Amino acid sequence: MAQVPAMLKAVMPSSFSSSQLYRESVDRLSQAGIANARQEAWWIIEEVLGVDRLRLHVYPEGSIDPERYHQAVALIERRASREPLQYVLGRQEFYGLDIVVQPGVLIPRPESELLVKQAIVLLRSHPQPVILDVGTGSGCLAISMAQTLKRAMVIASDQSVVALQIAKMNARRYGLHSRILWLAGDLLAPLLSRGLAGKVTAIIANLPYISHDEWDRLSPDVKDFEPCLALDGGPDGLDVYRRLLQEAPFLLAPEGVVLVEIGIGQADRLCQEITASKFLKVVNVQPDFQGIPRMVHLQRVGCL
């Protein structure tokens, strides 16, 4: 039998009202140091009870089914342990899609929508682009592109088998599972071994880019719960991108493009390293909605 959470042991009432559940939830989340305790308590309660807060305001003393009450308390306890709200609720909105997330897969971030928007601008008039989302995670980028670019062949790859399972589940929910080719393995290796060299129009990558310095400053919600494989980019954060960009020209069609998401302060170093490459050039660097240089747009040049 599931363990009774601490908050329940303390209270254990025989009947439950929504206002009581809300008050207890806010207290528990505030004690745990959750800054947005009131808002998060509502989100969790609405999710479990399946009703919006207006209804709960109208009937604050309406009784709640004990099973639902216990479910809500269990989720509040998970959040109080600093597990990210998105894992507790099991989803995150991305580019207008409802993406299922679970521990084992990175929670999509709003700044990654920049990659999707730029890929769409570049590829929407292409007759049949081949697009690779390398390090697909939840599948948020691949699914957004497959949904918007109807003529595209989309390939999604990841080293994590758990991530690929969750990504496929997300694609199935939108009827896009069979529009995407799913490959497991390290960076571009699974594509090169399938004869796709020279055939890819665009590589879209949000690979791990957290440096070791930054790792120490990450909030516990991220560091203790999101997968290390999705975050750790080596000493300066660029280890995985260095390997990707060495292999990328062999996979790209002539004039094919690469769009990569990077972290704070990484743009100059990455661009300098590309300047030394014979096969890639920097087209531009674009800022996110906070003005932070976030996406580097590269293009294949020269003969291999």
Ligand SMILES: C[S@@+](CC[C@H](N)C(=O)[O-])C[C@H]1O[C@@H](n2cnc3c(N)ncnc32)[C@H](O)[C@@H]1O
């Ligand atoms: C930062 S997460 C991004 C996930 C998703 N693309 C997004 O934007 O939310 C990076 C992903 O890259 C995968 N990954 C890390 N190293 C990899 C490698 N060497 N080859 C393939 N995938 C890798 C991780 O498993 C993780 O799913």
